[in-house]
Amino acid sequence: MKQHTSLPRGTRDFGPEVMMRRNFILDNIREVFTRYGFLPLETPAMENLSVLEGKYGEEGDRLLFKILNSGDFLRKSSIEDRKESSSLVSKITDKGLRYDLTVPFARFVASNRHNLALPFKRYQIQPVWRADRPQKGRYREFYQCDADVVGTKSLICETEIVLMINEVLQKLGVTDFSIKVNHRKILEGVCEFMGTPGQLSDLSVGIDKLDKIGWEGVKKELGGKGFSEDSIEKLATILKDGQSREKINSILTGTSASDGFEEFNSMKEMLSSFELENDHVQFDISLARGLAYYTGMIFEVIIADSGVGSVSGGGRYDDLTGVFGVEEIPGVGFSFGIDRLYDAMEHLDLFPVDDIKATEVLIVHFDDECFRYGLGSLKLLREAGIASEIYPDSTKLRKQLGYADKKGIRQVIIIGSEEMKTGNLTLKSMETGEEKSMGVNEIIRTLTTRNG
Amino acid sequence: MKQHTSLPRGTRDFGPEVMMRRNFILDNIREVFTRYGFLPLETPAMENLSVLEGKYGEEGDRLLFKILNSGDFLRKSSIEDRKESSSLVSKITDKGLRYDLTVPFARFVASNRHNLALPFKRYQIQPVWRADRPQKGRYREFYQCDADVVGTKSLICETEIVLMINEVLQKLGVTDFSIKVNHRKILEGVCEFMGTPGQLSDLSVGIDKLDKIGWEGVKKELGGKGFSEDSIEKLATILKDGQSREKINSILTGTSASDGFEEFNSMKEMLSSFELENDHVQFDISLARGLAYYTGMIFEVIIADSGVGSVSGGGRYDDLTGVFGVEEIPGVGFSFGIDRLYDAMEHLDLFPVDDIKATEVLIVHFDDECFRYGLGSLKLLREAGIASEIYPDSTKLRKQLGYADKKGIRQVIIIGSEEMKTGNLTLKSMETGEEKSMGVNEIIRTLTTRNG
Numbered sequence: 048m049k050q051h052t053s054l055p056r057g058t059r060d061f062g063p064e065v066m067m068r069r070n071f072i073l074d075n076i077r078e079v080f081t082r083y084g085f086l087p088l089e090t091p092a093m094e095n096l097s098v099l100e101g102k103y104g105e106e107g108d109r110l111l112f113k114i115l116n117s118g119d120f121l122r123k124s125s126i127e128d129r130k131e132s133s134s135l136v137s138k139i140t141d142k143g144l145r146y147d148l149t150v151p152f153a154r155f156v157a158s159n160r161h162n163l164a165l166p167f168k169r170y171q172i173q174p175v176w177r178a179d180r181p182q183k184g185r186y187r188e189f190y191q192c193d194a195d196v197v198g199t200k201s202l203i204c205e206t207e208i209v210l211m212i213n214e215v216l217q218k219l220g221v222t223d224f225s226i227k228v229n230h231r232k233i234l235e236g237v238c239e240f241m242g243t244p245g246q247l248s249d250l251s252v253g254i255d256k257l258d259k260i261g262w263e264g265v266k267k268e269l270g271g272k273g274f275s276e277d278s279i280e281k282l283a284t285i286l287k288d289g290q291s292r293e294k295i296n297s298i299l300t301g302t303s304a305s306d307g308f309e310e311f312n313s314m315k316e317m318l319s320s321f322e323l324e325n326d327h328v329q330f331d332i333s334l335a336r337g338l339a340y341y342t343g344m345i346f347e348v349i350i351a352d353s354g355v356g357s358v359s360g361g362g363r364y365d366d367l368t369g370v371f372g373v374e375e376i377p378g379v380g381f382s383f384g385i386d387r388l389y390d391a392m393e394h395l396d397l398f399p400v401d402d403i404k405a406t407e408v409l410i411v412h413f414d415d416e417c418f419r420y421g422l423g424s425l426k427l428l429r430e431a432g433i434a435s436e437i438y439p440d441s442t443k444l445r446k447q448l449g450y451a452d453k454k455g456i457r458q459v460i461i462i463g464s465e466e467m468k469t470g471n472l473t474l475k476s477m478e479t480g481e482e483k484s485m486g487v488n489e490i491i492r493t494l495t496t497r498n499g
Numbered sequence: 500m501k502q503h504t505s506l507p508r509g510t511r512d513f514g515p516e517v518m519m520r521r522n523f524i525l526d527n528i529r530e531v532f533t534r535y536g537f538l539p540l541e542t543p544a545m546e547n548l549s550v551l552e553g554k555y556g557e558e559g560d561r562l563l564f565k566i567l568n569s570g571d572f573l574r575k576s577s578i579e580d581r582k583e584s585s586s587l588v589s590k591i592t593d594k595g596l597r598y599d600l601t602v603p604f605a606r607f608v609a610s611n612r613h614n615l616a617l618p619f620k621r622y623q624i625q626p627v628w629r630a631d632r633p634q635k636g637r638y639r640e641f642y643q644c645d646a647d648v649v650g651t652k653s654l655i656c657e658t659e660i661v662l663m664i665n666e667v668l669q670k671l672g673v674t675d676f677s678i679k680v681n682h683r684k685i686l687e688g689v690c691e692f693m694g695t696p697g698q699l700s701d702l703s704v705g706i707d708k709l710d711k712i713g714w715e716g717v718k719k720e721l722g723g724k725g726f727s728e729d730s731i732e733k734l735a736t737i738l739k740d741g742q743s744r745e746k747i748n749s750i751l752t753g754t755s756a757s758d759g760f761e762e763f764n765s766m767k768e769m770l771s772s773f774e775l776e777n778d779h780v781q782f783d784i785s786l787a788r789g790l791a792y793y794t795g796m797i798f799e800v801i802i803a804d805s806g807v808g809s810v811s812g813g814g815r816y817d818d819l820t821g822v823f824g825v826e827e828i829p830g831v832g833f834s835f836g837i838d839r840l841y842d843a844m845e846h847l848d849l850f851p852v853d854d855i856k857a858t859e860v861l862i863v864h865f866d867d868e869c870f871r872y873g874l875g876s877l878k879l880l881r882e883a884g885i886a887s888e889i890y891p892d893s894t895k896l897r898k899q900l901g902y903a904d905k906k907g908i909r910q911v912i913i914i915g916s917e918e919m920k921t922g923n924l925t926l927k928s929m930e931t932g933e934e935k936s937m938g939v940n941e942i943i944r945t946l947t948t949r950n951g
Contacts, residue, residue: 051547051549051550052550052606052609052610052823053547053610054543054546054547055543055545055546055547055594058543058544058545059543060540060541060542060543060607060611061539061540061541061542062540062607062611063538063539063540063621066538066539066540066541067538067539070539081886082881082884082885082886082887083881083886083888084858084861084886084887084888086515086518086519086857086858086906087513087515087518087519087522088512088513088514088515088518089512089513089518090512090513091506091507091510091511091512091640092510092544092596092626092628092640093507093510093564093628093639093640094506094507095503095505095506095507097503098503098504109569109570110569112545112566112567112569113566113567114564114565114566114567114596115564115565115566115567115588115591115592117562117564117630118561118584119584120584120588121581121583121584121587122584129573129581131573132570132571132572132573132574135573136567136572139567140567142507144544144566154504155512155514157504158504158505159512159514164902164905164906165902166891166892166902168888169515174544176544176545178569187545188543188544188545196891199891199892200892201891201892203870203874203889203891204891317871317874320871320874320875320878321874321878322878371504405538406536406538409536418655419769419772422655422769422772422773423772426772426773426774429534429535432534433534434533434534434535434536435534435536436535436536436620437655439618439648439651439653439655439656440618440651440652440653449616450616450617450618453616454538454616
């Protein structure tokens with residue numbers, strides 16, 4: 048009887064090779080977060096729907112995965128309720144799967160605010176679920192990787208985000224990237240300058256697309272939203288190609304933008320204390336992100352020639368927990384898009400062969416006696432911290448070597464009767480085919496020196 | 500407006516302190532798994548119900564969390580279907596949350612069998628969900644931590660499970676524990692000896708409770724299941740207190756038990772090649788586990804005086820993937836119960852203070868100028884790999900020290916005008932209150948030596 052073994056649409060298995068590469072990325076990110084004083088947090092996959100609903104807009108609510116109540120789930124519903132999905136749903140579900148890491152974090156901060164040492168710096172790396180239409184690069188289950196500081200307005204937080212992005216990407220071997228920065232107040236200033244204050248969200252949606260649809264496209268879109276020709280003309284003087292930050296600052300003199308530029312400059316000055324050769328920060332007036340939430344500096348990271356969109360983004364918000372009835376906890380956060388980082392690194396061929404922690408050595412053997420002899424060597428190899436295996440069955444050497452090959456094990460130790468007699472084992476490189484005869488202690492020295 | 504921030508019943512947040520301790524356990528387990536040649540695998544939280552259902556018995560099916568189909572979920576159901584939960588459920592859900600890691604692993608192996616290098620050694624550390632009634636120590640979301648080898652019958656796999664359990668517990672500082680071992684074939688032999696072959700599963704359920712209800716209780720239970728007095732009498736000669744393995748072996752001569760004892764002895768002999776001072780293996784005729792699944796050696800690990808039940812268990816099975824239509828993939832696996840291990844370590848006070856990776860140093864400062872001066876030191880500390888922070892705001896020193904205290908940061912560097920003038924910073928121990936004046940490079944040497 049053949050049963051089907053397919054996965055739900057939009058979900059993936061991560062086999063060993065992919066997992067090791069993902070772990071390479073995540074281990075580096077965790078190391079940097081930890082060194083910057085961020086501590087780990089995990090929240091449950093399920094949250095009460097009352098916590099999730101109304102936090103992500105109508106579209107978001109629609110994309111929540113809901114958990115059917117246990118047992119006789121219809122017991123709380125009337126025949127009337129059962130006529131429509133929309134009337135039945137709240138009677139048969141009260142939990143949903145995490146949609147992002149921000150709302151659970153806000154819930155955590157709100158309910159633990161009396162026990163937390165503020166400022167609270169946490170990172171969180173967990174999957175989230177969205178009932179989105181799956182397509183290339185968009186999944187229904189994917190990891191988010193967030194770091195936030197709440198309880199302070201200090202610009203050192205923004206500065207450290209820039210530093211952390213630099214450190215992480217450097218550790219991953221990414222060199223050509225830019226950290227685009229803008230400020231909510233600067234965009235407000237643009238609105239004031241255009242004579243359309245209060246239209247910030249329409250404006251943002253428009254200029255955010257400048258990269259994709261060009262200036263003519265943006266003009267058309269803004270026109271359609273009721274922006275006057277005059278106001279669009281004014282916008283043009285700001286978005287003009289190659290316009291410097293200083294120039295834009297002077298055009299927007301007297302608007303809210305000044306506060307934004309001041310913060311930007313303070314951050315750049317703080318950054319200078321860290322003496323980076325290149326901080327990769329690039330002011331970008333067309334960066335808008337989801338402004339509803341952000342109130343200060345906003346970020347987005349682009350890797351050149353990576354074939355993917357932004358791999359990281361974030362910004363400052365004034366009020367993380369207001370929606371849970373706890374006011375005035377400001378903060379700033381950012382996240383790495385692990386799937387995109389993975390794709391970018393693959394595209395740029397940046398995964399180091401040697402840093403992937405797979406098995407280093409396989410012991411192969413000619414018969415049971417050789418196998419038994421090999422156990423002693425296996426013990427010594429592992430005691431020396433070398434990831435090693437012995438082929439478990441007595442079988443043809445070719446089959447054993449095939450296993451090493453398939454699993455990407457780069458060294459094998461061959462044990463035959465000659466080796467047992469002399470104690471000199473054969474170390475064979477699977478890459479070059481080269482064979483060397485040496486004692487197990489010498490093999491251990493060779494392998495640990497190579498790794499060191 | 501105060502909104503509720505409660506968690507679904509049976510689920511937990513893991514705050515930083517708990518997370519660091521959990522990570523201490525998991526990092527050690529991962530290190531050992533990797534050194535033994537196991538590679539990581541992750542599968543999606545959701546599986547198709549056709550994959551999950553019928554794999555865990557009736558009780559298990561009832562405890563599956565089911566995901567409501569997206570959108571107009573009632574569209575595939577008739578008015579008739581909607582009368583009963585039992586008739587509606589299959590019309591409105593087709594996905595469920597992972598209930599364990601074994602079935603997803605079996606599905607993975609079945610669907611990737613042509614690409615896998617057999618034997619395939621994988622470990623998997625992910626949460627699972629069960630709609631069980633929550634109670635002390637039982638959660639609706641909890642982590643499992645499995646390692647399996649499939650594609651070989653070699654007893655080196657069982658041997659390595661014993662070795663890995665020894666290594667992991669040693670790394671965690673657990674010294675007083677036993678690895679109880681029994682064999683399905685030995686229990687079959689007991690059944691034959693009792694004159695009740697084929698009654699293995701009733702017998703197992705009974706003797707598995709010997710610890711809890713004592714011999715009189717077991718007798719009563721077996722009697723209730725139709726075992727004759729004569730057969731129970733025979734069982735008594737085997738379960739007798741202090742009965743040695745050799746004695747039991749000789750009583751069961753001529754039954755299937757011989758094969759089981761032979762494997763047990765082979766494993767012990769292989770183990771001897773690894774020269775453990777104490778392998779902690781203890782033959783236990785009353786160990787039964789969930790026999791429906793296992794076909795060979797079975798394991799369970801008990802930590803003495805830990806206040807919890809078994810912290811690890813596993814065994815050999817003949818046919819992992821048969822249920823998915825792929826026959827003859829034998830294997831052996833085991834898992835650590837992370838929640839129980841955590842509780843046991845807490846109970847025994849085994850978490851090392853120094854191995855928890857929190858922030859090591861906080862830089863505190865008297866004013867903005869000192870803050871700015873501190874950034875340079877912060878840079879050097881982090882470059883030296885020391886997890887460090889600067890207090891982000893200019894505020895009273897007492898508040899800054901309070902933050903260090905609350906976050907468990909054990910060292911602070913104090914920067915005032917005197918420190919800026921001389922370049923000698925004040926390093927203060929939060930534990931002893933001791934203060935020392937030294938340059939930043941000397942501080943770095945002090946801290947890195949202490950860690951090394």
